[in-house]
Amino acid sequence: MGEHRRESWPRLRVADWTGTRDTLHMWTQIVGKIRMAHAPLINHWWQVTLYVSPRGLTTSAVPYAAGAFDVEFDFISHVLRIRTSSGEERLVALEPKPVADFYAETMDHLVGLGIETTIQARPNEVEPSIPFADDHQHASYDPQAAHVFWRQLLQANRVIGDFRSRFIGKVSPVHFFWGAMDLACTRFSGREAPRHPGGAPNCGDWVMVEGYSRELSSCGFWPGLDEGAFYAYAYPEPEGFADRPVAPDAASYSRENGQFLLPYEAVATAGDPDGTLLAFLQSTYEAAAEPGDWDRRALEADPDRWAPHRV
Secondary structure, three states: OHHHHHHHOOOOOHHHOHHHHHHHHHHHHHHHHHHHHHOOOOHHHHHHOEEEOOOEEEOOOEEEOOEEEEEEEEOOOOEEEEEEOOOOEEEEEOOOOOHHHHHHHHHHHHHHOOOOOOOOOOOOOOOOOOOHHHOOOOOOOOHHHHHHHHHHHHHHHHHHHHHHOOEOOOEOOOEEEOOOOEEEEEEEEEEEOOOOOOOOOOOOHHHHHHHOOEEEEEEEEEOOOOOOEEEEEEEOOOOOHHHOOOOOOOOEEEOOOOEEEEEHHHHHOOOOHHHHHHHHHHHHHHHHHOOOOOOHHHHEOOOOOOHHHHO
16 A cells, blocks of 8 residues: 555656756646637636646647647657647657757647647746747756656646535636646635736736636645645735644745645655645635635535435
């Protein structure tokens, strides 16, 4: 049982794959912007995200003309796969190559498929923001590291999805935001929030205004710190949020980041990884909902409420 748990929650030191992580971050921005160019606006920019798939990260179906296409990072075969509803397919090898080359290959394939696409061809939420066509700095790709990162996302997606099922108010999908390269899920109280001040690097303040237009409690997974970290924050942050006790003991509030953080390794090495992560997600949500006076009776429900009728 212990060995199976270790295999399910693989370990990956950020220092061992920083080059690959940073290159992959730029690649996901390109693919995310392609989805953004064709999908209609959904509140809080939910139409731009990627999703964890059985092989990697996918756009899901993107509408185009009278059909659709999708784009998937396949971290098993290590290809970017572009498929259309007409049955055509194009591949871009995931291998050590500059962002400029990945960008050129991907956009050329879209042209070949007849998918006319114009994107803002430089990254957001990073500094410096090197235009994709000029980025020869990020050129690393370690397939094993990319595969392990995806397996980490699989676990985070699964457990955060379980947590999501306990909320019947407005709640986002569990999705991958390529701006900050994090997997996220956000619950909403139902009330409007104060106008967000913005301030993200190379990202218009109006983007954050849309993203944070409603009062929220958000959680997710981010490939930072030593081996990655789970996070949780609230906007607006209610009084006393940072000082609330949360579980497990390894979790703490980072005033530098304005959020609670739980090191990935604390979950991966726990006797009950799922339970440990769920305790973090629940206690940090309560840290926002209780002092924020959320109507928890109306917003929460037992996901097994119909189980007796399904036998």
